[in-house]
Amino acid sequence: MSAALPSGTAAPAGPRTRTTETHCPYCSLQCGTAVTAGDRPATLVPLDSPTNRGGLCSKGWSATELLDHPERLTRPLVRAVPGDRTSPLVQAGWDEAFDRVVAAIGRTRARYGRDVVGCFGGGSLTRVRVYPVREVEGLLVVDV
Numbered sequence: 001m002s003a004a005l006p007s008g009t010a011a012p013a014g015p016r017t018r019t020t021e022t023h024c025p026y027c028s029l030q031c032g033t034a035v036t037a038g039d040r041p042a043t044l045v046p047l048d049s050p051t052n053r054g055g056l057c058s059k060g061w062s063a064t065e066l067l068d069h070p071e072r073l074t075r076p077l078v079r080a081v082p083g084d085r086t087s088p089l090v091q092a093g094w095d096e097a098f099d100r101v102v103a104a105i106g107r108t109r110a111r112y113g114r115d116v117v118g119c120f121g122g123g124s125l126t127r128v129r130v131y132p133v134r135e136v137e138g139l140l141v142v143d144v
């Protein structure tokens with residue numbers, strides 16, 4: 001992104017921080033922001049990019065609050081007993097979680113047919129993000 005910070009605006013910085021020019025992920029406008037991470041909480045400054053011209057909506061402004069939310073999921077949770085939706089959720093590794101998803105997609109296709117599993121995306125589902133999803137053979141990807 002080549003947008004610059006609005007004049008008179010300085011991104012917060014400190015000895016353990018890192019500022020990245022990026023965009024808000026929440027809708028198709030992809031408003032430009034500079035996010036400073038490292039010290040908590042992370043902070044952001046809107047960029048003067050073509051879509052937002054230095055502004056953000058309330059969803060964008062509050063985006064970094066989610067990073068420190070006490071109920072934020074930071075690790076996968078899976079059912080203690082696979083396939084039993086009444087069993088408690090327990091932490092798992094990413095490999096186990098992905099293996100379970102792949103197995104569930106396979107079981108569903110075997111039972112109901114190849115075309116019963118799809119993926120819905122929105123304006124922030126970029127080509128780069130959708131590419132790994134499309135690698136699932138025959139998966140229908142719908143951009144809404």
Ligand code: SF4
Nearest residue numbers: 024027030031057060
């Ligand atoms: S700041 Fe608001 S309008 Fe901009 S991309 Fe995020 S959600 Fe969309």
